[in-house]
Amino acid sequence: MTDALSTVNWLAVLLASLAHAVLGSAWFGGIVGRRYAAVLGLADRSPPKPGPLFLAGPLVCGAITVATTAILLRLLGIATTGDALALGALVALGYLVPMTVTIAINPLFPRPFAYALLNAPFFLLGSLAACAILVALP
Template sequence: MINQLANLNWVSVLLAFAAYFILGALWFTLFFSKPYKISLGRENETLPNKPIFIIGPALCSLVITIASAILFYTLNISSFNAALEFSLLIGFGFLVANTVNIAINPNIPRPILYGIISGSYHLAGILMISVILLIMK
């Protein structure tokens, strides 16, 4: 599978990454800021914006995008229906499930709310990645 790196349309990968990262910034700071803070038990606080809280998610989004592109090309996804199936499988099977699993720990006071907010972001993100990869393949 790793040999697919040479076949990737890197412009589409970078565009999909940028879209995914920007979606995350908007998701957690604009669209769902208050519920996100509630899920963390910090509804009356300003969340920190140290570099790790920007660079870390950016790197994770890049890894998710590249891994998705490798799978996308390996599986030869070439239709919208196949891209949707891929998005739902990867979205629910890995991204949402892993997000909820991470949320279920003593440090997250509202794990289900956190899982819904963060998991739905990743599901929307993988769908967006897939559409961009498909259109630009």
């Protein structure tokens, strides 16, 4: 494990984390923004002004996910784009998407599966993009 940590390209992790954040901003701020509010039952409200937690939280959480994926790439000896994309899909479909569904299945989410369907493509695309960047910048 220590060897994997010492061989991670942390600049690649930073770049992949920033790409993930930009994708998230475009996804939730533009592509599915109105639908996202409707699925949460908030379509009739004005969006709140984003505070520091709203801006930094997703970046930090995304960076942790990207760093963990970078470590997995090293531990598994993945060096090709195809294998990296396979890992990205596995991480997204095996961890991120099911966790989104788990979080949404509670009384506070009026439409949990619609919520998950709006989030799933972002997590898949974000994980694939991160893995492509991480393997391209070994």
